[in-house]
Amino acid sequence: MKVKMCGMKSLLAAKVAEEAGADFIGFIFWPQSHRYIEPEHAAVIAGQLQQAWKTGVFVDEDIEKVNEIVQQVHLDFVQLHGHENAAYARKVQCPVIKAFHYDDGFSAQAANEFPAEMILIDTYRPGQPGGTGETFDWRDAAEEIAKVEKPVLIAGGINTGNLRTVARIFHPYGVDVSGGLEENKEKSISKIQAFMRRVRSLPRGRKRH
Numbered sequence: 001m002k003v004k005m006c007g008m009k010s011l012l013a014a015k016v017a018e019e020a021g022a023d024f025i026g027f028i029f030w031p032q033s034h035r036y037i038e039p040e041h042a043a044v045i046a047g048q049l050q051q052a053w054k055t056g057v058f059v060d061e062d063i064e065k066v067n068e069i070v071q072q073v074h075l076d077f078v079q080l081h082g083h084e085n086a087a088y089a090r091k092v093q094c095p096v097i098k099a100f101h102y103d104d105g106f107s108a109q110a111a112n113e114f115p116a117e118m119i120l121i122d123t124y125r126p127g128q129p130g131g132t133g134e135t136f137d138w139r140d141a142a143e144e145i146a147k148v149e150k151p152v153l154i155a156g157g158i159n160t161g162n163l164r165t166v167a168r169i170f171h172p173y174g175v176d177v178s179g180g181l182e183e184n185k186e187k188s189i190s191k192i193q194a195f196m197r198r199v200r201s202l203p204r205g206r207k208r209h
Contacts (some may be wrong), residue, residue, distance in 0.1 A: 001167060002174030003199055004153060005181060006057065007035035011045045018052040019190035020196035023174065025052045026079065029069060034185055035178065043073045055079055055097065061119065067093045079120065089115045097153065108122040108147035119148050120176055123156030135162065138169050145170060160191075160198045164172040167202050 004019045006026030026036040029043040035103045037045075046054045053076040058066050060082035065067060069092050070078060079097040089096050090107035100106060102123065111119045123136045134152050135157035145152060151173035154166055159180030166175060 001172065001199060001202065002153070003196065004055065004174060004176040005178070005195075006055070006176055007033075007178040007182075008045065008187065009035065009037050009041070010187065011048055013189065013192065014045050014052075015048060016189050017187075017192050017196075018049055020193050021199070022052055022192075022196065024055050024077070024176075025049060026055040026176070027059055027073065028057045028176070030057065030059065030081070032059075039069045039072050042069075046073045046075075052126055057081055058084075060084065063088060063091045067091070070094050077117070080116075081120075081122075086113075086115050099155075102141045102145070102156075106141070106144060108144050108149075111148045112150065116150065118151045118153060118173070120153040120155055121145055121148075138166065142169050152183075159197050163195070163198050164202060 004024035004026055004058040005022045007028050008014045008017065008025050017025060029039065031035060054073060055077040056069055056073060056075045057079040058081065066078060069075070071139050075094055077095050077097050077144060078092045079099060081099040089098065095136070096116040097118045097120050099120040099122050100111055102121050113129050153174045153176045154170055154172045155176035156179045158166060158175050161177065181187050181195060183191065
């Protein structure tokens with residue numbers, strides 16, 4: 001199972017995450033988030049990463065600015081976490097991860113039709129694009145999410161305590177974790193390492209895509 005560790009703001013945390021086995025390192029480029037990082041700082045951190053895929057998270061940002069940051073930070077993926085449509089996604093100059101919020105209106109068909117390499121399913125909270133730290137109703141969601149034909153990342157309130165349940169219910173391509181790695185809104189080295197130990201302890205079973 002792949003692991004995306006998001007909201008990185010320090011070189012130390014990003015390097016520890018990569019060395020512990022995280023597959024994606026995520027940077028938040030939405031200024032309203034407390035996890036926001038200046039592109040210049042993200043570029044410095046990204047330049048020190050050797051293996052992890054560098055992902056930039058954007059919320060309804062101007063497409064020209066998105067592509068400028070793609071080049072500046074040398075991003076491998078762009079995660080669209082707002083109301084971006086298919087035409088917008090096709091203009092992104094690197095592979096796209098599209099976030100969908102799980103609520104009564106979630107449609108696997110819409111996820112399948114969206115021009116993205118991966119689909120991320122996050123918790124829905126009105127007026128908040130992500131980073132809620134809350135889980136959604138996984139058992140209720142499982143049947144519809146299973147219809148998504150693309151690689152799926154599950155997000156929303158994931159931590160070492162519930163990771164095994166997420167893996168058992170969804171068998172996802174991967175998980176996205178941020179708040180579950182933090183103490184006082186800062187990434188915790190010990191929590192990063194503990195999370196990856198828990199990932200390695202999971203039973204090896206079937207995996208989506």
